[in-house]
Amino acid sequence: MLHPIPHQPSSGDPVVELLGVTCGYNGDPVLHDVDLKLMAGDFVGLLGPSGSGKTTLLRTILGAVELYGGDVRVQGVSTGNGRPRIGYVPQLKTIDWNFPVTVEETVMMGLTMSNPLFPWNRAGDRKLVHQMLERLGIEDLRKRHIRQLSGGQQQRVFLARALVSNPSLLLLDEPTTGIDIKTRDEFLHLLHELNHQGVTIVMTTHEINAVAAHLPWVVCLNGRILASGPPSEVFTPETFKLTYDAEMPVIKYMDMTLVAESPHRFNGAGPEQSTDAAHARKRQ
Ligand SMILES: Nc1ncnc2c1ncn2[C@@H]1O[C@H](COP(=O)(O)OP(=O)(O)OP(=O)(O)O)[C@@H](O)[C@H]1O
Numbered sequence: 001m002l003h004p005i006p007h008q009p010s011s012g013d014p015v016v017e018l019l020g021v022t023c024g025y026n027g028d029p030v031l032h033d034v035d036l037k038l039m040a041g042d043f044v045g046l047l048g049p050s051g052s053g054k055t056t057l058l059r060t061i062l063g064a065v066e067l068y069g070g071d072v073r074v075q076g077v078s079t080g081n082g083r084p085r086i087g088y089v090p091q092l093k094t095i096d097w098n099f100p101v102t103v104e105e106t107v108m109m110g111l112t113m114s115n116p117l118f119p120w121n122r123a124g125d126r127k128l129v130h131q132m133l134e135r136l137g138i139e140d141l142r143k144r145h146i147r148q149l150s151g152g153q154q155q156r157v158f159l160a161r162a163l164v165s166n167p168s169l170l171l172l173d174e175p176t177t178g179i180d181i182k183t184r185d186e187f188l189h190l191l192h193e194l195n196h197q198g199v200t201i202v203m204t205t206h207e208i209n210a211v212a213a214h215l216p217w218v219v220c221l222n223g224r225i226l227a228s229g230p231p232s233e234v235f236t237p238e239t240f241k242l243t244y245d246a247e248m249p250v251i252k253y254m255d256m257t258l259v260a261e262s263p264h265r266f267n268g269a270g271p272e273q274s275t276d277a278a279h280a281r282k283r284q
């Protein structure tokens with residue numbers, strides 16, 4: 001369990017604020033009327049089926065999606081009016097693994113992206129990169145091509161690239177997909193540690209029990225935000241029906257909330273097995 005209880009609401013201005021955001025691609029909205037507020041120190045999991053707009057929501061915070069309505073502010077500044085320092089770990093399946101680049105060069109890109117006016121390979125930059133590789137335990141892999149790594153090592157390389165510019169906001173797209181249980185556990189603890197050092201984290205995941213259930217706050221998405229709150233409140237058959245259009249029984253056992261992740265009877269009436277009548281509460 002990473003966080004048994006949600007963080008206390010932090011005071012101060014939001015790190016990220018989406019106000020009535022409708023956005024998408026080529027004139028077609030993907031997300032509708034999204035309101036989302038992230039405070040410093042939040043650790044949020046984004047859940048939803050494929051195509052529900054999880055990656056699009058992360059890219060909206062980065063300012064990389066067409067905005068049709070509403071406002072996106074990062075550290076108080078509307079996207080388009082500035083370049084906030086955000087660490088972004090993309091979905092591994094979107095990476096071009098044929099690109100001829102080593103581990104060290106990939107991490108160095110995190111510095112050039114945050115400071116494009118300066119040429120790379122300055123001695124100071126190299127030192128920062130090596131420190132980050134050491135911190136993530138991948139220093140010995142620095143000369144390897146990124147294709148010649150395991151899935152867990154690749155995730156660490158892209159996490160290093162995201163962290164090397166020392167961002168206070170970290171967005172991760174399915175960082176635990178395709179890695180074994182032990183590596184996933186280590187990776188989640190690493191994120192937990194970063195969060196406790198003050199980094200605000202948003203990550204998408206398809207792993208409800210193994211990942212999302214251990215986060216302090218989750219947001220269920222399918223074209224719009226359907227529910228948000230601590231997993232103990234959000235995880236109900238009703239919310240999963242809305243989100244995944246599937247019957248997914250939820251079982252409460254001791255302190256744990258377990259979700260039957262094998263949906264059955266898509267679009268059909270299934271048994272009502274909610275043991276928790278708590279309704280997902282919307283963050284104001
Ligand atoms: N660059 C793009 N141009 C046009 N449409 C896009 C683009 N990227 C995503 N879409 C569309 O936007 C919708 C949401 O996609 P998105 O990638 O945000 O989903 P997702 O929830 O991240 O899915 P997954 O779990 O498979 O990663 C989909 O219908 C997708 O086809």
Ligand SMILES: [Mg+2]
Pocket residue numbers: 054055056091173
């Ligand atoms: Mg995605």
